[in-house]
Amino acid sequence: MKSFLHQYKFMQDVVLAEVFAGEIHKALRKSKAVIVPVPMHPEKLKIRTFPQVERFLDAAGLPCQQFLEKSEDVQGTKSKAERLAAATLFQWNREKVPEKVMLVDDLYTTGTTMRHAAKVLRQHGAKEVSLFTLIRG
Numbered sequence: 001m002k003s004f005l006h007q008y009k010f011m012q013d014v015v016l017a018e019v020f021a022g023e024i025h026k027a028l029r030k031s032k033a034v035i036v037p038v039p040m041h042p043e044k045l046k047i048r049t050f051p052q053v054e055r056f057l058d059a060a061g062l063p064c065q066q067f068l069e070k071s072e073d074v075q076g077t078k079s080k081a082e083r084l085a086a087a088t089l090f091q092w093n094r095e096k097v098p099e100k101v102m103l104v105d106d107l108y109t110t111g112t113t114m115r116h117a118a119k120v121l122r123q124h125g126a127k128e129v130s131l132f133t134l135i136r137g
Contacts, residue, residue, distance in 0.1 A: 001135050005135060009106070012050065017055040017058070017059035018059050020134060021061070024056060024060040025062060028060070028102060028132060034064075035057060035064040035102045035104055036065060036067055036103050037053035037064050037066065038103065038105040038113060039068050039069060039070045040052075040053075044070075052106055056106070056134065064104070067101075068091070068093060068121070071090055088116060090116055091120065092124045098125070098126065099126060099127040100126070101121055102129075102131075102132055103117055103121065103130065103131050104131075104133070105133045107134070107136075107137050108131075108133040114131050
């Protein structure tokens with residue numbers, strides 16, 4: 001999975017979004033929650049050239065909506081302690097947040113990214129936040 005994720009994200013091999021499309025679709029298709037991908041920082045998006053979480057949701061045929069903006073750009077290069085001590089990573093984009101959301105990311109390491117994103121969503125209207133990640137690191 002480490003090799004897969006590296007090739008997908010860092011070598012811009014967007015076709016790999018198809019590899020797990022069926023499994024992602026199967027896992028999320030019956031959810032009554034609005035699917036919310038964890039957003040990328042605009043600078044990361046320029047480097048990577050595509051939003052990896054949104055691409056694997058597209059490949060799975062699942063609609064998603066964005067309610068967050070990334071305010072800090074890199075978690076992956078931080079130590080576990082630095083991640084856990086991180087300031088707010090996301091901002092609300094001012095769109096009406098539904099009561100039930102399914103927060104989706106590619107990789108769950110310490111949970112910091114998901115906790116920060118879920119907190120912002122709850123502060124702005126979500127009553128229930130479920131989590132889904134492709135990989136648990």
